[in-house]
Amino acid sequence: MTQPNDSMEIDRREWLRRLALAGASAALPAGCSRRAAPVAEVLPADAPLRFPGKVPMRVINDRPPCLETPWSAYRHDLTPNDAFYVRWHLQIIPTAVDTRTWRLRVRGHVAHPLELSLDELRRMEPVSVVAVNQCSGNSRGLFTPQMPGAQWRNGAMGNARWTGVRLRDLLQRAGLKAGAVDVSFDGLDNGGLPSIPDFIKSLPVDEARREDVLLAYEMNGEPLPLLNGFPLRLVVPGWYATYWVKALSEITVLPHPFDGFWMAKAYRIPTTANAVEKPSELAQVTVPINKMNVRSFLTSHQDGAQVAVAQPCELSGIAFDGGSGIKQVEVSTDGGQTWQIASLDADLGRYSFRRWRFSWQPVARGRVPIHVRATSNAGETQPLVAGWNRAGYMRNVVEQVVVEVM
Template identity: 50%
Template sequence: MEALVNPTDYVNAESPAPSTSGPLPRRSFLKMTAGLIAGGILGRSLPAFAAKLIQLPFANGSRQLVRFPQKGEMILLRQRPPLLETPFEVFDRGVFTPNEQFFVRWHLPVIPTSIDVNTFRLRVDGHVRTPIELSLKEILRQPQIELAAINQCSGNSRGFSSPRVPGGEWGNGAMGNALWTGVTLKSILDRAGVLPGAVQVRFNGLDTGQMPETPLFMKSLDLDHAMDGEVMVAYGMNGTQLPMLNGFPLRLIVPGWYSTYWVKMLSHIEVLDKPDDNYWMHTAYLIPDTPGGTMAPDAKDVKMVPINRLVPRSFITNLRDNATVRRGVPIAVRGIAFGGDTGVKSVDFSSDGGTTWQNAALGKDYGRYSFRRWNATFVAKQPGDYKLMVKATNSNDLAQPATPTWNPGGFMRNVIEQVTVHTA
């Protein structure tokens, strides 16, 4: 089946702008095109088309809403390689994020634009008894598992960092929750036979850099983590195959860990007999080795470690900042919460800026790595502003902090969220 794209489905920013806009210098375009054609990317620009704009609530937060292949309306952060954010209202619709509005984040610009399910192979080698290549058919024949898990970008909410830091300037929509179907990573490693002395397992996908010097996007997990029976190789997302931009045909699922480990278009698994020192483990995606990954912006010589487990978060999804509410009647407030690397123990709601808190009711439990719905009510008795806050505590008694954490990567933000509403 081919999912071809209607170019008018796109919106982009060619439009009126700026004196700073002009045609791409011919020579560099030819040079780039040659490389990109070699990499399989043929699309060039798409016609301007009544751009819908939204404003994320931070400086330079103007964004377009666009449609990419196999995706619905998304907030555009970057076209190449694509960075697409989930519009926040999607999170009010349910605890599972639809595939067509699940956020998209690629690091390297040469992304395969076609995948043949008959010729695709997953290679497993390195420190193993028998290097193997598995077809999709063989993987589909293995015992199947399913798991609901949140995939959250390490830098979700980076745009709220203060002081601001460079990077992908996301609002809160670089996260999603899906029901993943696939096989355990352990079952695949067992087929190849991990040899004694193995310490880590490294994952690589089909995307590559434009320059040969660009480090391949590879991530590694410790062997015991890789073999825990939860880390999985998924071919299903919410009951169907993955969209190309979310990693079709196979994606690594690392429940409770940040998305950077969830390698897309997974094509190579390599068992290592020494710790991985590749750029993406050793230099990029590092956090301060402190609780919550926080540090003072001017701190020097802070010990850094690879980012790892998710921390708890919660959001109000049905009331936006500056919304108007009626006085004297119960106002229903709802949202989503997650515990991170473990389940949600409790969610607390405040309608007075955190002076008093009430226990929110929790919705159906889809497993400890899933979004969980919460509900609360409050009455705005007096006229004026009401500062609504929500706080999740996970099963390890880790609660969201009242003050924002900070680090130079803009990673792991999980401060208690607040929404100010006022009476009509």
């Protein structure tokens, strides 16, 4: 957690430096030549489904919009707003928000219900946090056996600097009454049919009062894009994005557990490590999904990228977890037989992407699998064999990218 002003300045410079480096490295083959363009993410700029304020993105669904971030965006530590993935559940989404009439209401089991305008929120003490926002079902399309649901590859995640006010400050102003149990969050979206359960999520009151849970009105120093939750979005660092309610309009404090559909029936996981179960033996007991597990990715190269033999080549990528921070990243270029430790860039905060780098000099021509494995400060690491669950949540296997050494 940092105050926005001084750290933002440093970060902006850093960001520009990285951007320039990324541009230069793309243009000049510096030892590690990449003759083939990255595959799979080259989307035509004139694709019919270009969404406002967004670069061309892989369209999982267009009504409601579910858009996947192009892989090249992860070369930046902070995912640019115009490439940040989009996921809505219900078809009536706010396409226009008038901040003169929009209000955030805090009500329920409180002494003083609140009704606040965006201006009033912006006049409160601003707080910033850099945090990964990752869909529970990120990478669902990679599970075997496959399951229905949005078929994301790895692009339903992003890292941003979120700025807003602390939820706990508002709850304190409203005055929680004794016996508060859950806090529920509702946004401006709805299903359009009365039979469709409204998208309302809840947090246990102790999570809601964490000092880093924010109501953010800015993302990377800009107002939130409308598709990412303008004018206000709940930010729950370390927890899956299903809790980060967009276009937030109503917060309700409850003296009993919240039992709405999106908590009681959807977004539930087995209680096993990494939520693993067998298709033939589904877990009987499930709980609401919560903290993210540890993951890492190679972002400098994609499957099929060409690399020059006997020349130094920098591999780089990202790692993150549910908030303990990244302790170590290891790289294997021999199919997982041996692992070597990668260097880590500056720490942007324990909820952020952590950039890792590894100098590699391929010795022989041919197809080479590259594996990356992260370990968190909490001691958690990534499995070598993929787990499975019925909903396709929480994938965190060590991923493989195969490059061509030429």
